Amino acid sequence: EAQVTQNPRYLITVTGKKLTVTCSQNMNHEYMSWYRQDPGLGLRQIYYSMNVEVTDKGDVPEGYKVSRKEKRNFPLILESPSPNQTSLYFCASRRTGSTNEKLFFGSGTQLSVL
Amino acid sequence: GEDVEQSLFLSVREGDSSVINCTYTDSSSTYLYWYKQEPGAGLQLLTYIFSNMDMKQDQRLTVLLNKKDKHLSLRIADTQTGDSAIYFCAEKRNTDKLIFGTGTRLQVFP
Numbered sequence: 625e626a627q628v629t630q631n632p633r634y635l636i637t638v639t640g641k642k643l644t645v646t647c648s649q650n651m652n653h654e655y656m657s658w659y660r661q662d663p664g665l666g667l668r669q670i671y672y673s674m675n676v677e678v679t680d681k682g683d684v685p686e687g688y689k690v691s692r693k694e695k696r697n698f699p700l701i702l703e704s705p706s707p708n709q710t711s712l713y714f715c716a717s718r719r720t721g722s723t724n725e726k727l728f729f730g731s732g733t734q735l736s737v738l
Numbered sequence: 739g740e741d742v743e744q745s746l747f748l749s750v751r752e753g754d755s756s757v758i759n760c761t762y763t764d765s766s767s768t769y770l771y772w773y774k775q776e777p778g779a780g781l782q783l784l785t786y787i788f789s790n791m792d793m794k795q796d797q798r799l800t801v802l803l804n805k806k807d808k809h810l811s812l813r814i815a816d817t818q819t820g821d822s823a824i825y826f827c828a829e830k831r832n833t834d835k836l837i838f839g840t841g842t843r844l845q846v847f848p
Contacts, residue, residue: 628780659838661841664746664840665840666742666744666826666838666839666840666841667781667826667838667841668838669835669836714780714781716780716781723768723769723830723834724768724769724786724788724830726783727781727783727836729780729781729782730780731778731779731780732778732779732780
């Protein structure tokens with residue numbers, strides 16, 4: 625089954641403790657992206673990657689890192705989480721062949737930073 | 739700025755029509771999308787419209803696009819309880835960037 629898999633689904637952590645949220649897709653998609661969803665703000669893009677070893681900042685990259693060493697994986701790293709990073713995070717992927725490629729989303733990771 | 743605006747809530751009775759509205763900012767947007775987010779799940783693409791179209795119908799869904807006013811709407815006919823979800827509009831810009839709206843929570847009551 626074609627899917628984008630995020631782990632974990634829920635995470636509670638404390639300020640300053642490094643964490644990684646994993647994302648993997650099995651569709652051989654070139655493009656992958658991370659979003660955060662906050663009430664009243666919709667989805668805002670954190671980072672995206674057009675292909676292996678190519679990553680770019682989105683609209684809200686501060687406090688986050690990503691890497692794209694393999695095509696299928698795009699982990700999101702919070703080196704020193706803070707309470708304002710408490711949010712619902714989504715990973716997404718798509719092909720890059722045309723201008724209207726469908727974006728596939730993972731099921732989300734609810735992060736709480738205390 | 740880059741805001742794509744939607745009203746936060748909509749409540750309708752089962753069997754009625756729902757209309758979810760969205761205003762966007764970039765007149766050069768190429769495609770406009772509607773995504774549905776069910777509780778505990780990611781977003782799923784419902785439908786989309788190319789910017790040179792005024793209307794698109796897909797079963798119970800009708801998308802209307804008013805480019806002059808930069809207004810997009812999604813009409814759901816015969817709304818069912820399974821339609822209860824958050825609906826996001828999104829615009830694709832010439833830069834290939836996708837900008838999402840703030841989301842509208844649709845609640846369907848019997």
